Amino acid sequence: MQIWIEYNGVEKQLNVTLYPIKLSRPKTPLLSLKRDLSPYMYYSMYVGFSSSTGSISATSSSHYILAWSFKMNGSADELDLSRLPKIPRHDNGGIKQLKKILAITLSFTGLTLVLVFVFGFVLLSRKQRFMEILEDWEVQFGPHRFSYKDLFKATKGFKKKEVLGRGGFGRVYKGVLPSSNIQIAVKRISHDSRQGMREFVAEIATIGRLRHPNLVRLLGYCRRKQELLLVYDYMPNGSLDKFLYHQPNSSLNWTQRFKIIKDVASALFYLHQQWVQVIIHRDIKPANVLIDSDMHERPTRRFRTGKAMRPWK
Numbered sequence: 001m002q003i004w005i006e007y008n009g010v011e012k013q014l015n016v017t018l019y020p021i022k023l024s025r026p027k028t029p030l031l032s033l034k035r036d037l038s039p040y041m042y043y044s045m046y047v048g049f050s051s052s053t054g055s056i057s058a059t060s061s062s063h064y065i066l067a068w069s070f071k072m073n074g075s076a077d078e079l080d081l082s083r084l085p086k087i088p089r090h091d092n093g094g095i096k097q098l099k100k101i102l103a104i105t106l107s108f109t110g111l112t113l114v115l116v117f118v119f120g121f122v123l124l125s126r127k128q129r130f131m132e133i134l135e136d137w138e139v140q141f142g143p144h145r146f147s148y149k150d151l152f153k154a155t156k157g158f159k160k161k162e163v164l165g166r167g168g169f170g171r172v173y174k175g176v177l178p179s180s181n182i183q184i185a186v187k188r189i190s191h192d193s194r195q196g197m198r199e200f201v202a203e204i205a206t207i208g209r210l211r212h213p214n215l216v217r218l219l220g221y222c223r224r225k226q227e228l229l230l231v232y233d234y235m236p237n238g239s240l241d242k243f244l245y246h247q248p249n250s251s252l253n254w255t256q257r258f259k260i261i262k263d264v265a266s267a268l269f270y271l272h273q274q275w276v277q278v279i280i281h282r283d284i285k286p287a288n289v290l291i292d293s294d295m296h297e298r299p300t301r302r303f304r305t306g307k308a309m310r311p312w313k
Contacts, residue, residue: 002079012036021081036144064088066101144220146231151186153178158188174234183234184219187228189304199272204230214267216290233292241286264289
């Protein structure tokens with residue numbers, strides 16, 4: 001049998017294809033799963049194999065790896081089936097043949113691991129400037145984690161001219177992701193902010209799972225040393241208070257105002273009654289109601305949970 005295990009980090013797609021060695025590879029994988037595996041990946045990891053006999057006795061079942069191929073950032077090389085050794089038999093000759101197979105396999109494995117580690121060492125050396133730490137709570141809560149390097153480039157090095165607003169938590173920057181050209185808003189929590197690690201984890205764990213058209217979506221997060229960053233959808237029209245108080249030439253008609261009121265009510269109803277955990281928005285005001293490009297409102301994230309009953313600053 002031949003098996004392919006492939007993971008596409010861009011599409012978050014894991015496919016497993018299994019088929020007899022004498023047949024051509026099928027187009028449809030045997031197993032398919034859409035899952036973001038980046039929270040489970042570390043900078044240094046091992047590649048290996050495991051097997052199980054299930055209900056069959058171990059003395060009547062044997063598993064052999066005749067050849068394998070591995071590659072990062074691309075498709076693994078095809079195996080040369082003509083060079084595969086024969087499956088060993090359960091006798092002394094088979095044991096000798098098994099030793100030869102193991103010697104060949106281990107030599108190939110050793111060379112592959114050396115190449116992998118050399119590649120990993122070079123890659124890590126280039127990323128020392130933007131080195132990030134992955135902790136247990138980040139693996140548990142699991143929203144998308146942005147690299148600090150991407151956010152640094154997106155906000156042009158967190159320049160002052162990219163600042164969208166300021167608050168007790170720090171500053172919010174406008175950015176454009178270099179890989180997709182998607183506009184984002186990056187909330188950079190200051191070192192002396194009252195919003196510490198507990199609030200940061202709570203916001204990731206809870207808000208990251210909220211899905212409603214009238215709530216600003218949390219796209220992901222980033223943490224590097226003592227810096228905490230949250231990444232949200234970018235709202236090009238800013239907050240509602242600008243239309244009500246600061247832009248006399250851009251007034252809202254009654255149809256638009258009524259639509260904004262309905263959208264706010266829909267978002268609050270979702271938080272209070274429709275989601276799995278009761279969440280109470282603690283600061284509804286025009287400055288915290290953001291308007292998207294289609295003039296739809298989305299409240300910003302200033303909540304407290306019904307479970308913890310602690311205000312999120």
